[in-house]
Each structure stands twice: as structure tokens, then as C-alpha cells.
Amino acid sequence: MTTTQQVKSPSVSSKSKSKFGVLALIFLSVVINYMDRTNISVAAQAISDDLELSKVQMGIIFSAFAWTYSIMQIPGGMLVDSVRIRLLYPFILVAWSAATIVQGLLSSFSAVVGCRMAIGFFEAPSYPANNKIVTQWFAEQERAGAIAVYTSGQFIGLAFLMPVLAIIQQWFGWRGLFFISGGIGIIWAGVWYLLYRDPVTQDETPAANGNKPDVNAQLSRHSAPSNDEQNTTPIASHAQATANWNNLKIAFSNRKLWGIYIGQFCLGGTLIFFLTWFPTYLAEYRGLSELNTGFVASIPFLAAFCGVLLSGFVSDWLVRKGVSNEVARKTPIILGLLLSSSVIFANYVESTQWVTFFLSVTFFGNGLASINWVFVSLIAPKHMVGLVGGCFNFIGGLSAVTVPIAIGYLAKDGDFKPALVLVACLALIGLCSYIFLVGKVEQIQMPDIDENGAVLPDTHDANTSSTSTSTGGA
Template identity: 70%
Template sequence: MERRIMKNTGKFKILALIFISVVINYMDRTNISVAASAMSQELELTSVEMGLIFSAFAWTYSIMQIPGGMVVDIIKIRFLYPFILIAWSVATLIQGLVSSLTALIGCRMAIGLFEAPSYPANNKIVTQWFAAQERAGAIAVYTSGQFIGLAFLMPVLALIQNAFGWRGLFIASGLIGIVWALVWYRFYREPESDHIDDVDQPLVIEPETKVNNAANWQKLKFAFSQKKLWGIYLGQFCLGGTMIFFLTWFPTYLAEYRGLGDLQTGFVASVPFLAAFCGVLLSGFVSDYLVKKGYSNEFARKMPIMLGLLLSSAIIGANYVQSTLWVTVFLSLSFFGNGLASINWVFVSLIAPKSMVGLVGGCFNFIGGLAAVIVPLTIGYLAQDGDFQSALVMIAALALVGLLSYVFLVGKVEPIDEPIFDVTANGVQG
């Protein structure tokens, strides 16, 4: 009994570390959206140029997902995570010291580069520390950090900017990340081999296997040849369409299209993030509960995601109302749906061959990251005249495409057989 209590305590400590890391991760992605209006006015940036700055993060973030997944399969998390935390935090801080469009784009690309391994690392930590029937709940908890953290941080970030300007906002954000990297290194430990009872034992890949997996490029070809995996890749891309709007253009939409002041924007912007937080926790824990009660993965895992993508399309309702209250209602309903669908990371561990969790996680986030490249730029062009209606239609359409990908591509939720690779023949057997 005492041994199990100690194990559970260790899991909760690890989950808390991931949760706070996700909060800081998304703070450094999103502070640019809070600073955007003031920054664009001071530096005289157009909406298209702001679209470039918003999307620059995703250029490197998406490209580095697959290499990042490979790195996660090779380097111990305790050393990898503090390194990338410090690196992206320094790049965040430098944003507050530069003034040119080129330098801002470079800083955003650096943040994307060093944040790239973070979510494959998060998924691997959960795979190592939590049994299969616990993972959706664990993923829901740390994923909620991107919502609950920003729900409370949006007003705080707005207040910091109001007091110290947009440059002070970036400098403060970067310093927080550097301090947290030291905390992570102090408290994180790799799981022991007997951490979880054998009946619940999740995957722990041996070091030699990890090196072989990362070096075998045939696995990359395999990861992009499976219909089931393309179903979750496409779903992640479409889910990202809604997410990236809220992480980039949303405060500008409220301030410039809906005419709200900076502080009012900060507080109104927090409401959809709270809704998304409720959605992701509800989805994760209900999904795990249904699995434990014997419901199939098709019902327990897929239904929350499909329902969430359907609700995400409700963002289009904001085009047909004028009051701030109803705009907030439709946006919150949409982001609640995005939260419901955000446990889709669980499909990486449920479907991917067990030796390829890191690599498939990288492919999954690579395709999802492309939404962060394409959507901000597209919105910048669609909203050049200050009208966001076409942009909201596009986001709603993407959510429905994601829903269809789970219906027609993912199919039955079951693991893909472990492939056997013949290096000399450059082929795949089995």
C-alpha cells in the first residue's frame, strides 16, 4: 500500500512538472498575440507582416517535429527538457530587445526550433510513467495547461504590458522560463523499471533500441504510409486551425475588429481559454472512466474528439452577432470543443507501433504544426481590410474536415503491428 502511494505521488509530481512547463511553453508562444497591437503600431507593421511574425514560430516548429521526435527517443528527458527550455526562453527575452521585422521573425523561428521536441517529450513522459488506461487523463491534465494557464495569464500579460510595455512583456516571459528550467532539472527523474506494477507496465524503451529506432529512416517512411496515422495527422492539423487563431489573431480580433481596449481584451480573451480548459479535463477524465468501464476505444476515445471538432465549427456564429456577450459565447463554445478534442495525443500511444512513439509523435505534431504556418498567414491576407468574417468561415470549415478524418481515415482504434525493417534490403517486412 505504501509502495503504491509513493508511486502515485511520483506520478503526480511528474504531471505537475509537465503542466507548468506547458503553461510556460504556451505563454512564450502567445505573448506575441498580446503584444501584437502595440508592437505593430510602434514598429508600423502591416497585417500581412504580423501574419509573417505569427507564422514564423511554426516554420521551424513544424519542420523540427520529426527530428525532435527522434531526439526524444535518444536523449534522456531530464537533460533535454531544461536545455530546450532555456534556449527558447532566451529567444523570447531577446524579442524585447529588437525592433526590425527580420529580427522578430528570427526570434520566433528560434522559439519554434527549441520548443519542437517539447510535446513529443511530454507524450513520451506520460507513456513511460502512466499505464494505458490512465493516459488520456494524464494527457488532459498537462494539455489543460495551455488553456488554464493562458486563461489566467491573458489578463496578467495584459497588465504587464500595460505597466512595462510590450518589450517588458517579452523580457519577463523569458526570465520565467529560465528559472523554471533550473527547477525542472532539480526535480525531474527518469522512471525506475519497477515504477508501475507489471500488469500496468507502460513502454520503456531500452537505450540501444532507442538509438536504432532514431537512426532507421525506414521508420519515417512507414510513419507516413499508414492510413490510420494520416487520420490523426489530418485531425491534428484541423484542430490546430482553431487553436492557432486563439493563440495569434484572437486579441487583435477583439481589439481592432470588435473595438475592445487592451485591458478589456485581456479579460474577455480569458473566457474562451477557461472554456477550453473545462473541455479538455472533461474529455480526458470521462474518456478514461469509459475505458475502465469497458467501453470500446471507438466510443471512449473517438467520440469526445469528434464532438469537439463539431463544436469547434461554432466559431462561425460570431459572424452573425454584434454584442460582446454573444461573440464571447460562440468563441467560448468553439474553444470548449477544441479542448474536448485536445486529448487526440492519446491516439499516438494507442495506434503507433510501440517502438515508434517518439517518431510518430513528431510526425503527428509536424502535420499539426503546419496549421500554425498556414493559418496565421491566411488570416493576415483575409483580414487585410480589417474584416475577420472570411477567416472565421475558414476555421469552421477546417474543424469539419478534421471530424471527417476521424470518421473515414482512423477507423477502428487499434495498434498498428510492429514493423520489421530489413536495413540491407531497404524494405519493410511484416
């Protein structure tokens, strides 16, 4: 018994350290992910001039990424539930990075649109995968903080990258910008494969350690994932249930799920403005130079970074103190969406300082609300985390399909005021969705179903419910 305890304790300590290394990997992957999504916005004016494109055409280019990204969210979520993350993530990294490089070789509107669609196609499984990794590695009371950390990568990364990308473009042109961005992603894919390990890997054998089964059980209890979240030797009925069309029906018929879907769409409306049209807004409508645009554009991203970290860690702290999920999880999102609606005040000021202030408050609010991914694991049925994550990101991705094109039409005469009104309205709709549709934060219960649609006996421990806050105050 003493020997077993001596083996278990260091393993659990190692697990605790490893999960923060895993979080660092996700964070840097998100930075690269968003770099390849948004480098087009930095290059937009140069591409528009070089290829002689209109604002409506640029809106279509901005939107093209989301066409395939949205469509592939549900298949991507299913893929995440069935393929080992260690193999899947490097593959999609190489694929979207290669498409980014090819983007720098193109000279026609239709070819650029096609390339943006390819990038969206291969990036689609990334966020369901991120959420799955956090669900596997972190206990429920730690997940909002973990999600906040990796989500902050899209803000802090771009805050520092916006000026850097602007400088790269100034030195190497817009084509060089895509070559360098894509090359970084391919290198990172190799790093990911070398460093990442699933919580319990298939290549571990009992021969390596006589006490391995006991250690794995202890590690499983330490991170408190549900049974279906183990990425090895999955129970057949779980895999079958995930792919079953009955689950898809549940994913699109539940009121709570539609509450978070609509909220994600509206939250994405603000985000996509900053990821696509924001540099053009500063350069053309506010008259800033290309280099100044890069530096001014970084300030709202820093604000969003502060918002998402504040939201995540305060939310987890409240859960550990025994505060209900309705308060601990929903309050930051509701407050964040309310602050995001302040973008409309930028229409009534002239100075760059005040414009920057209101846009920073807007994006701070967007960051504050960006822990909304935590609701996927809190509300989704236990065996549908990947599928619901895919649906969640699919609906959210539709904002990236529609909002850039809508802004292109609204601003085609050079006036961005109607576009900012649109962004403010979306934020208020999202706020109402969380208040009136999501309701009480609790996990949706459903039975296991075999491939024929028959209900299987319930063999799950009720104590694994993600809605329980009993794990929060230790």
C-alpha cells in the first residue's frame, strides 16, 4: 500500500504541472489560429488596391473564411469526439498554414475567396478541440479560468501581432505577410506533436509501470472528467451515441442550447468586426496611416485580453466560494454584452482618443463575455460535449459569414456609422438571449443510445454532473 501511495502522489503532482503546460500549448495555438484568420484584415487595403477590389468584394473575402468554418463545425465536433487530439491538431495546423502560404501566391478575387474557404475548413475543429482538451484536463471549477487563458490568446496575441504584422507587411508586402504567417504555423504543428500528450495515451502500457492502472485512476479523479471524455478505449455506446442523429436533434431543439447559440452569434458579431473591418475603419474612415492603424488597433485587443482574464478567474473564484452558476458564470457574460453595446458611442465623437476609448470598452466587454464556452460543458449532455461545441461554434460562425458582408454593404459609401449600430444591436440581442433563454444553468440529461436508437441502461455516476458545485470549495 505504501508503494502504491508513493507512486500515486508524484503522478498527481506531475499531472497538475502538465495541465498548465497543455494550457500553454492551446494558448499559443490560438494565437497562431487568429493570426492566420486576421492577417487578411491587416493586408486588406493593400490587397484591395493591388487587385482592384471594391468594399463589397472585400466583405465577401472577409466572410469566405466563415462559410466553410461554420459548415464544418458540427462534423468537426464529431471528429474531435472520435480522433485523438495529438494526431488531429497537428494535421489541421499544417493544412490551414499551407493554405495561408498559398494565399500569398494568388492574384484574383475568386482564388483568394477559395483560399479563405480552405483556411476556414481546416480551422473548424480547432475550438471544439480546445474545449475538449480543457474538459479532459481540468476539473469543472477550474475550466472557466482555463478557457479564459486560452481564449485570451486571440486578444493578447493580436494586440502584439497587429503592429508586428503591419511592420512585416511594410517590409515584405502583403504576399510576404502570408508566407511568414503560414510558415510559423507549420513549424508549430511539429512542436505540438512533440510536446502534447492525451491525459491517458494509448501507447502507455502496464509494463512501463506495475501500478499504472491505479495511477491512471487517480489522475482521472484528480481532473474529474466524465467517462466519455477519456480519449482512449472509449465505450462503444458512447461513440455511437455521439454520432447518432437523435443527438443532433437534441442539439438543435433545446431552449437552453439555443440561448447559448444565439449569444455566441451576437458575441461573434462584435469580434468579427474587430477581426476584419476594424483596421479599414481606422485607416479609411478615421484617416490613420497604415503603421498608426496597427498600433491603435492593438489597444482594444489589450482591453479584451484584460476582460477575458478578469472574467475567467473571477468566475472560477466565485464558483469555489459556492456561488451559483447563474451568478458566477452568467454575470460576466451579461455585463460584457452590455458593455459591448457601447460601440455606438464611437459614432458621436471625433478625436482618435475618444474613438479608441469607446472601442476599447466595447472589446473589453467582448472579452468579459468570452468565457461563454464554459456553458458548453455545463449544459451539454455528457456524451455530446464535442457535438454541442460544434453546433455552438457553427451558429457563432454564421456571424462571421453575415456580418462582414453586411458591413461591406453598409459602409460601401465610406460611412461606418450604420455598421457600428448593427454591432451594438447584436450585443443587446445576445444579452437578452442569456437572460431569457438560457435560464438556470444545469446539464441536460439524456440516456445512452445504441446504433439502433435503443436506450441503454444508465450506468453513469450521477456525481459526475458538470452542474454540481460540490467540487468548488475544497
